[in-house]
Amino acid sequence: MYNILIVEDEKILRDAYATILTQEGFTVWTAPDGSAALEQLALHRPNLILLDLLMPVMDGFAFLEAAGFPHRQPGVQVLAFSNLSDHQRLQQLLQTGAMRHVLKSSLSPRELATAIRGMLDGPGKRARR
């Protein structure tokens, strides 16, 4: 079974994702910002991080840099989850192939689960950007 770290500052969304992914059979840890996520990363080794990019304290970009993605975290996939689509930094990260990105509001619970499962079951595949 796969482990997932959910990093999301909005409690209602964090709870929703946790509920959905737990019911889908994943082991789930949560963190409200990048710095809390770093602490979780020291304790656990997730297969995938569902990462909000815009957060207070430490945002998703700073977290990725601090955690040394992708080189120091081999085998940990990242699904960035945000409302950004026109962000230059995001485009650069996507170019490196270090992560995939979906618009936060575009997926229903089932579609989210399907997307995550797709990434974990087929690591060679690249979700369409």
Place this chain on the structure above:
Amino acid sequence: MTHAVRHSEEHGHHARQTSSSDRQSEERYQAFIRHSNEGIWRCELDEPIPVTLPPREQIRRMYEHAYLAEANDAMAAMYGMSDRETLVGSRLRDLFVQEDPRNIAYLTAFIASGYSLSGVDSHERDRDGNDKYFRNSLVGVIEDGCVVRAWGTQQDVTDQHKALMALKESEARLTMALKASKMGMWEWNVTTGELLWSDELKELFGLQPAGTVTYERYMQLLHPEDEDALKRTVAEALETGREYTIEHRCVWPDGSVHWLQGQGKAFMENGKPVRMLGTTMNIDDRKNAETELHATEAINVALKTQQAQLVELNNSKDEFISLASHQLRTPATGVKQYIGMLIEGYCGDVTAAQRAFLDVAYESNERQLRIIDDLLKVAHVDAGKVTLTKEPTNLAALISEIVVEQSSVMSRREQKIRLTCNKERVIANIDSARIRMVLDNLMDNASKYSKHGKTISVVLEDRPKEVVVHIKDQGVGIAKKDVSKLFQKFSRVNNELSTLVGGTGLGLYWAKKIVDLHGGAIHVESKPHHGSDFIITLPKA
């Protein structure tokens, strides 16, 4: 001398019989003549001129018959000649400037005076043609009712004359300048209180040229608000003798107000002012221009402020939309996830009736999210924050991918989508993510504005320097009057399907912005009830 000398012929020539005393007298006379600084001359006439002839005729005959019979060296020098021999024999008409009316006046006066005149100037020319002015004293000799000769002396007054002429000229110029500049002059005798105004000055105060102006009258004409300042200035000038300049208003007898600029200076004697002179000119035009200029400047400042405010307002509007959209999206996404969990069975089964309501809620939330998305995208592009990430992209592959995705959505409306492209590779340098969104948007529109069962056709044309994409539908079409509104922000076109579609009026605006950023173009050809053809042209490079 007051009358002509009448004497016998022998007095005018050397005496036939000379005594020793006569000879001595003659020698003294000759010596006097020779050494005199004045020109001394004798003029003879070829023909005597009857004194009864009209003056004009006499003058004509003088010019015709008069010549210099005798002259001294001093006189020759006045004509630029080295000795009297050269001058003697010259005709009057050659020496006089005949066309100068002053010479006619001189000769007329000579005749009218009974042929004895002194202190009258003639205008003549020297041997080089230079103008010369001589002051003459002369007396005519009358014999048998005819003028036969004249004696005279002359002084060279050319320099004085020229100086006088120059003075007159400069006075004339000053008068002209004063008139041209509409400048008035005044002179105030401080001791007697006498005030002299030029006609121009009276005009400047709206007065008739006739009549004198007293100090009291002058005070009445001043604008009440400027009276004190003017009085202070004049008092100071009287004390210091310094020149002053002041701008003030006056009130004409007709009640109109005019701007004047006055300059003046007091002249002192023994430390006390005795006289004051000044000039005044009208400066209404300048003052009016200044007023207009100030008004224009004020308008410019106001416009600049307004512009800055508008720019600020626009920026804060963009910022607001961006912020509000972000803020709105989070709760809306929450609603989507929780309703989604209910619909998708994460909380157990729901009844068909509950499910139907949840579907409506979910769809409504989806629409809200689309609006928020569009607002965000537009705010972003309007703020100039969109930077394209261009890379060579196979448009044929990209479009066929979009068409496949769209076909599943369209099949729900029993619509078909067909792609026509005669090449497998059509490469263009584009931001594929954004062009995908543009094409998605256009295909989505084509489907939504077409009824069930219709076909959407997408055509990709590969041209040497550009690619052209047609998205063609068999839908409701767009009226000609609405075509220009299509790509404007928040524009909605009314037709039979628009209420059902419920767009934001932002999609096409954003699409055009993105195509423009690529250096491409988007336009539409449409016919109501027959369908529309949206055509995008993108440069390959």
